[in-house]
Amino acid sequence: MQKRQTEAISLMASSPGTRREIVVHRYGQAGTGPKAYLQTGLHADELPGAVVVQHLLALLDEAAAAGRITGEILVVPQANPIGLSQYLFGRHAGRFDFDSLGNFNRHYPGLAQAIGDLVGERLTDDAAGNVDLIRACARRLLEARTPKSEIEHLRLSLMRLAVDADIALDLHCDDVAVMHLYLGNDLWPGAADLSAELQARAVLLADVSGGEPFDEAVGGLWWQLARRFPDCPIPPACLSATVELRGDLDVADNLAAKDAAALFRFLQRRGLIAGNPGPLPPAACEGTPLDGTDMIEAPVGGILLFHVKAGDRVSAGDTVAEVLDPVTGARIPLVARTGGVVFARAGHPLARPGLPVVKVAGAVPLAYRSGQLLTQ
Incomplete structure (x- = not known):
């Protein structure tokens, strides 16, 4: 029988007498299979993902109790305790940090240049070996960083959790919207199973969307290194995506249960959970x-x-x-x-x-x- 393991990462205190933490739920064992990382609430005033994650955790608990977790799964149910606390003049403002005025989903550290400088001469014609080498270097670079503020500590902590994942999904929502995804060009059509499971109505593709958002910081280093070293096989080793769970008022158990079931089936298809996910639904859109x-x-x-x-x-x-x-x-x-x-x-x-x-x-x-x- 497997069990969920829960830990709390304490953030640097922004002022005396205050301290916030990031809670992480872990399933499976590191190194036993693919690794998936899921977070929600990075824009803390976007709430559909918080309900989706609770439904997903229930499904993962059931799978763990049955011994069906075959990879490593990390779930952060509230990725931004700073933004969650920002309530001003009767309004919740969780998109921009009050201290720096920066968007919580921007300015994540770009690692590709530093990794390339350190490992470029050690890359070979072995794609799997290159992936291991790059991931180990990324972990070392992040561990060596010292944050100077609470928001830097938040960004760094999330990056450390996700940088070596095979799958990294950042759950958001828009104002009034249908389900849609943001992906890197190199991840399409490989991520078509995620789009189909979620019945996304739009999949928006770019190598660089601007502002260094979380999903590009985690996933973009792979295609950046692949372009820098074209003679060495470097696959897009992390399916990193921003998942927009419709609109900010689409907070309901029926929608959340449906989305959680779709994410669970996706993890089954990707080898993290044993069991038959059933046939893949027809795609609802193409990438654009x-x-x-x-x-x-x-x-x-x-x-x-x-x-x-x-x-x-x-x-x-x-x-x-x-x-x-x-x-x-x-x-x-x-x-x-x-x-x-x-x-x-x-x-x-x-x-x-x-x-x-x-x-x-x-x-x-x-x-x-x-x-x-x-x-x-």
């Missing part, structure tokens, strides 16, 4: 380039009147929303510049200049999309 995503922004302030719902398909030239000036009554139409699925839209009807209003996953890169491809 992140720079083909039309981020339709409000040009002025006003009140948003939507013409589309999350999940609708639109064509280039379609009006997706209007901005109403409540003083003059004037309306400004917002028009899609590409065809595709509306995978997300703003959750509040108050428009501000530059606010992303509607996001459309298009199949063709757009000329105006470059640099910072993610919203802040």
